[in-house]
Amino acid sequence: MMMTQETGAAAMTNATPDATSGTINPALKLAIGSLIVGAAVLGLKTLAWWLTGSIALLSDALESIVNVVTALAALIAVRLAAKPPDAGHPYGHHKAEFFSATLSGLLIILAALVILREAYVGLMTSHSLAAPVLGLAVNGAASVLNAVWAWVLITRGRALLSPALAADGRHLMTDVITSGGVMVGLVLALMTGWWFLDPLMAGLLALHIMWSGGRVVQGALSALMDEALPEDTLDTIREVIATHATGAVQAHDLRTRHAGSVTFIDFHLVVPGDTRVDDAHEVCDRVEAALIGAIPQAIITIHVEPDHKAKPQGIDVAPA
Structure with missing residues (x-):
């Protein structure tokens, strides 16, 4: 006797928006929130760079551009993954989120390379900072907002079994660490007058960002290979x-x-x-x-x- 039986959970957390109630699933709401928060943080960090002229803060702002792009990619992926199975995709569209996570990791690495270039240029030229205290305060506010939202994405992404949202949250947490390092470097530069600490800190943090991006890509590719x-x-x-x-x-x-x-x-x-x-x-x-x-x-x-x-x-x- 041979018999094959297949079943599944009747309701998926990442189900499509309820056509009858018009509600949006939680994962999609979080993805939309990430896009809004990413744009707000980008604006604050750009303002902090404009106020100070700091290469490290410019690097921080460049990474925030990646945050916005990855948030948009996560939004698209979550929306696509929520589509029910069809004739062309009988197993569903769930793997779309792994493509988003891979893209996020690659963009993180790209941002690290751009930051390394800016750090090199900064080390080759001497400069001082304008309005450093105000710039640090603005950048600190952006970091607090990022930290809160990163925690929300990581915890809710795990609860909803959404790799795109969890990867976005880990990326934001990396951004928080980056911003903290940048601020420490700038404070030391202010206290000592060693302005080379500004681009040096940017370069060191770029290496950390590159490592984090590699981990995101590795995890997403493992999932795409049906690990x-x-x-x-x-x-x-x-x-x-x-x-x-x-x-x-x-x-x-x-x-x-x-x-x-x-x-x-x-x-x-x-x-x-x-x-x-x-x-x-x-x-x-x-x-x-x-x-x-x-x-x-x-x-x-x-x-x-x-x-x-x-x-x-x-x-x-x-x-x-």
């Missing part, structure tokens, strides 16, 4: 199957992948050869319900096989 779920999550899945598949013999060939807000789980479930189809179906329903309870927004495919298909290595099911 398996983390080992602790796999252990949870194995435990759920072993505990709730009573009536079956074993499970094997477990495969998992993550796409946007959705987790795909498929495996073979071995049952006694004389098991009725409806009884095997009841076991599958029980396991699926337990897995969805442990892994929200999971889409599960179970291939049922007779007991002679059991393998030496598999997930042993607890006896009745």
